[in-house]
Amino acid sequence: MVDHATRRVLLAGVCGAGLGAVSAACGGAAGPPEAGQSAAASPVLLGPVTDVPVDGGKVYETAQVVVVQPQQGVYKAFTSVCTHRQCQVGSVAGNQIACPCHGSKFSAEDGSVLNGPATLPLAAKKVTVENGQFVLSD
Numbered sequence: 001m002v003d004h005a006t007r008r009v010l011l012a013g014v015c016g017a018g019l020g021a022v023s024a025a026c027g028g029a030a031g032p033p034e035a036g037q038s039a040a041a042s043p044v045l046l047g048p049v050t051d052v053p054v055d056g057g058k059v060y061e062t063a064q065v066v067v068v069q070p071q072q073g074v075y076k077a078f079t080s081v082c083t084h085r086q087c088q089v090g091s092v093a094g095n096q097i098a099c100p101c102h103g104s105k106f107s108a109e110d111g112s113v114l115n116g117p118a119t120l121p122l123a124a125k126k127v128t129v130e131n132g133q134f135v136l137s138d
């Protein structure tokens with residue numbers, strides 16, 4: 001479990017330092033969350049940051065999240081549940097998140113639809129880095 005002081009430092013380092021570049025992954029907040037916000041969900045350890053290459057990503061099926069690195073050192077996360085018919089997205093290459101079911105593609109920058117049949121973007125999720133590991137916090 002991460003205490004609030006440690007968590008606040010990590011969120012400031014990952015979500016605050018990247019400024020606009022990580023705003024989608026940080027829920028669009030301008031700064032670290034207030035103490036009351038962290039009680040909503042239990043953090044989930046996903047895996048090492050080395051699993052997510054630049055311009056690529058990794059799908060964590062159990063947690064239903066895809067983590068991407070559209071630019072060196074900039075990590076973003078989105079739901080891995082496709083907005084078309086709820087398949088899990090399958091891969092990330094060239095900063096595009098692809099769904100294997102019907103061919104939809106989403107931007108790794110903001111989750112927006114690049115290619116249908118999906119018409120709605122992937123929702124952003126909040127992921128931080130703690131000790132070289134991704135932690136999903138909502």
Ligand code: FES
Pocket residue numbers: 082083084085086087099100101102103104116117118
């Ligand atoms: S469920 Fe993803 S494209 Fe249809």
